[in-house]
Amino acid sequence: MPVNLSAPDPASLHPVPGVRLGITQAGIRKADRRDLSVIVLDEGASVAGVFTKNRFCAAPVQICREHLAAGAAVRAILVNTGNANAGTGADGLARAHQSCEALAALLNIQPQQVLPFSTGVIMETLPVDRIIKGLPAAIAALRPDAWDEAALGIMTTDTIPKAASTQVQIGGVTVTLTGISKGAGMIRPNMATMLGYVATDANINPALLQALVTEAADASFNRITIDGDTSTNDSFVLIATHQAKHARIESLSSAEGQVLRAALIEVSQRLAQAIVRDGEGATKFITVQIDGGRNEAECKLAAYAIAHSPLVKTAFFASDPNLGRILAAVGYAGIDDLDQTLIDLHLDDVHVVRAGGRHPDYREEDGQRVMKQSEISVRVNLNRGAASATVWTCDLSHDYVTINADYRS
Incomplete structure (x- = not known):
């Protein structure tokens, strides 16, 4: 049983304008389990992330770094559970690329605009055929208020879904931040968490996102440990859709930048602490x-x-x-x-x-x-x-x- 942690109330998880989520059962490892999630972003969104410092990093981590470094305008995130696609060599990379290509074709975007994520057992072949077969159902399920289902869909040994949401005022406008995370074991992230995603509609200069996500990770996910192990797949991603109607934030040291920074750290710490509370076998x-x-x-x-x-x-x-x-x-x-x-x-x-x-x-x-x-x-x-x-x-x-x-x- 998790330590003083309950499942999030779906009504408390505010939709983020410009973000839709779809979850399905693809049978990646076990039947009758939500294990495939797609997050679709409106055109104009920006994404930044931090990833594991484990040198034996998984194929999707390598591809995420590659796509982000290339400056592609990210339009979709693809997450599978049950298989980490780590320790799989060139074949694992090819299969991760194949999953990006399949989702891109269905969404009419470029493969470089897809960020893939995997979590689960290491050194097993990714069943990419099952992922591809499940994509239409995940896309058909897309909706903005599915954060609670997405939290369920990225779980592995977690006993409870993890999600957090808040709203703040910036320039007289309500700005939303909502996020999910997963993790219960192999946790000493040394960057972020097993998997974590936070989205906001804040209108912020995209050039500030990398510093913001790094600072948030250092104040939250980089301050937790369950067993001292750093996973091959750790990833923490910040999405900004820029759809809030306030003046664009051009500096994190401005009053508006500090409000956004504090809200992101608060959400990130809630998600990080939820991972510890749900640590494998934890009682305290x-x-x-x-x-x-x-x-x-x-x-x-x-x-x-x-x-x-x-x-x-x-x-x-x-x-x-x-x-x-x-x-x-x-x-x-x-x-x-x-x-x-x-x-x-x-x-x-x-x-x-x-x-x-x-x-x-x-x-x-x-x-x-x-x-x-x-x-x-x-x-x-x-x-x-x-x-x-x-x-x-x-x-x-x-x-x-x-x-x-x-x-x-």
Whole structure:
């Protein structure tokens, strides 16, 4: 069961003018499962994205990068689940290209205007014939208010769909941002998420989109980890249709640019945190906050050392306040000149460590009280500067092993 996360209310997901979504069952891996999604964009839309830093990246990631770098005006996004089309070599690239060509022909656009995405099992041949056969049904289902169905259609081991939406005022005009994401395991994105898409009708200079999507990813999807693994297929895409009737945003530092930036980060963080809450086998949602660093980079080192540690994560699952594991993780994080005598540690409201040693008022029953909660915050102060960083993670349970042991069955 996901940690304090419920399926989104379809009525809360605002349609984005200029975006239509269609979902169908193509039988890519399993029958009777929504596994093929098409997102069609009106002419004039702009797209930017960030992708996995895993050097063994999937065929669709390679093609997305190629199409975006070529400057093609993206008109469609194609997503299949059940098969990652990764580790498939030249054949995988050819099949991904074939899927783009088929969708382009049906939409009367160019193949370079299609961005393909795949998620699922690695090193298996993409059943492109099933994708092509399913495309007409997906196109026939296109409508602007299908965000909830699209969230369902991109799931793999997720137990619940993930979507978020908000509206803000820019220049006296209502601007919409709506997005979906998927992911539950193999999550330490190092760029974005397994798959994530956010669309807005904001009228923004297209040249600003890449910086905006990168900043949003760094503030959200790049701050989560479930198991420390970076997928071959991680992708996060920002779509702007420019259809809102306000003056065009020409600078992200302008008042209007800051409103849009804040709204995008809010939606992205909601989607990213939903992935952690639905982590494979997760029973607890954990916020790790590091303060008092000399720079953000060393704060992130300490935060991820805690969030990745199997010993820390299993202690949280067991509600065992074996909090020396947290200190050990900070110690091996890679901050070479760290002074352990300056470190403070809080577990929610409980002051566990002061000046590098056990706080004289700390009682184990207080630590255990916090550890039994479904939502927990870990705060470490390095007391060596003014920088800070926050990472979101979950515990590591028996079910995580079971899910991944049976993943291909």
